[in-house]
Structure formats: C-alpha cells, structure tokens
Amino acid sequence: MTEMITGVDIVRCQLEIASGEKLSLSQKDISGRGHAIECRIYGEDPEKNFFPSPGKILFMQEPAGPGIRNDSGIYSGVTVPVEYDPILAKLIISAETRELAIRRMADALSRYVILGIKTPIPFLMDLIGSESFRKGETYTDFIPRYFKDWKPALNHTHEACLAFAVCEQIKNRRPATGSPAAGKFPTPWETLGNWRG
Numbered sequence: 001m002t003e004m005i006t007g008v009d010i011v012r013c014q015l016e017i018a019s020g021e022k023l024s025l026s027q028k029d030i031s032g033r034g035h036a037i038e039c040r041i042y043g044e045d046p047e048k049n050f051f052p053s054p055g056k057i058l059f060m061q062e063p064a065g066p067g068i069r070n071d072s073g074i075y076s077g078v079t080v081p082v083e084y085d086p087i088l089a090k091l092i093i094s095a096e097t098r099e100l101a102i103r104r105m106a107d108a109l110s111r112y113v114i115l116g117i118k119t120p121i122p123f124l125m126d127l128i129g130s131e132s133f134r135k136g137e138t139y140t141d142f143i144p145r146y147f148k149d150w151k152p153a154l155n156h157t158h159e160a161c162l163a164f165a166v167c168e169q170i171k172n173r174r175p176a177t178g179s180p181a182a183g184k185f186p187t188p189w190e191t192l193g194n195w196r197g
Helices: 002-006 010-018 098-110 121-129 142-146 157-172
Strands: 035-042 059-061 068-072 087-095 113-115
Touching: 002 035, 002 087, 035 098, 035 121, 087 098, 098 121
Parallel strands: none
Antiparallel strands: 035 087, 059 113, 068 087
C-alpha cells in the first residue's frame, strides 16, 4: 500500500538493508501522492461477530482495473481450513483523492464474488458507503458504534429469488449421459456472500 502512494517498495528496501546495502533514500526523497485504502477479505461471518467461515470456495471472481490491487492466494475450488487465520485476500485501492479511492473501493467490492463461504464483503460495502466513514470518523470504537447490530440489506430479495430459481433448474437438469448433476452448487440462501456479481 505504501508503494502505491510513494512509489517506494519498502520490502525491497528492507531486503537490501538486510543484505548489507545502505539505504539509498532519505525522508526528503519520499513524498505521498494520492490516497490508498485496504480492505481485508476473510473467510468469516460478520453477522456472527466475525466467526470463521471455513469451507470450499465454489466460485470466485476478483475485481480488476486501474488502481486496483488484489493480493490473494485463493481460487475457485480451494478449501479454506478451520485450523488457520482465515484471511483470503487484501484488496488495495489507490486514487488521486480519498473520495475517489472510496468510490473505487465501493465499485471493486461490488464486483468481488466469493461463493461457498461467508465473507465480510457485504459488510465492507456498507462500511465504505457510510457517511461516518466518508467523514473520516474512524476511531477504535468505529464498528461497535456504527455497525454493532449489522445485518445485510434485504433490498435484493427479488434477485435472490431469481438466482434460487435458476439454481434449482441447474440442480434438477440431467446431462445427456444420464448421470445426475444435482448437489454441486449451494443456493443463494445457503451462502449469501456477494453473489450478485
């Protein structure tokens, strides 16, 4: 994230120093430009106090484009284990101003799809879109103060019903070989992550 607003790869600098080289920069050589925001995507359920949500990722679609960086080691088909920290990815956005970075992050989150497990993507979308966040009122009590009893919005119920109907059709369809195709994908009701992508 530092590299996105300063142009300096601090990890490379650390490795060079560790190998005996001298730091080639001074503080006056470093200046910030623009704004960057990072959202950490975990396999966890924000409705249950961010309790881990292990399981198999059935489908995944990452956002991409100018100013979007997604550091991730997951893919469709991978299983998120219960034994480790459930971090899936770090979504980092940069833009010329904070307001543009917020808008770019909101757009990137709306295009980030992970099916099969719960993630905080819908929660992060609401957080990024909140007036308090836009004003910079992000203190250590930010989540308990503004999002204590957070629940996902239900304004996409008609889309969920349509997705459910399509899923039922797919589950009940049989391929030409006659082998059943049911049971491969969960319904949107079983995993209401950011399935609207």
